[in-house]
Amino acid sequence: MSTKATYRRNADILAASLDGELVMMSIQAGNYYSIGGVGTRVWELLEQPKSLEELVDAVVADYAVERDRCAMDVAAFVDELLGLNLIEQA
Numbered sequence: 001m002s003t004k005a006t007y008r009r010n011a012d013i014l015a016a017s018l019d020g021e022l023v024m025m026s027i028q029a030g031n032y033y034s035i036g037g038v039g040t041r042v043w044e045l046l047e048q049p050k051s052l053e054e055l056v057d058a059v060v061a062d063y064a065v066e067r068d069r070c071a072m073d074v075a076a077f078v079d080e081l082l083g084l085n086l087i088e089q090a
Helices: 038-045 052-062 067-083
Strands: 006-009 013-018 021-026 031-035 087-089
Touching: 006 052, 006 067, 021 038, 031 038, 038 052, 038 067, 052 067, 067 087
Parallel strands: none
Antiparallel strands: 006 087, 013 021, 021 031
């Protein structure tokens, strides 16, 4: 995963808020996914292309979290989303 890359949502993913969680469906794969908490905020941010640094900056501004820990967690989450084809490099 490149630190200079930007990421955005996969346009083929349908998403809706349900009882405080984000529920997503991959039409191509026929799979459902659910995320909550900070993951929902990251998904919102990815409506427009964002770099890892921009995502971390926003999460640190919104939540009481240490920057180094946040950077590791956001990078791992982005990597997971990439692996599931829920997001893509912009």
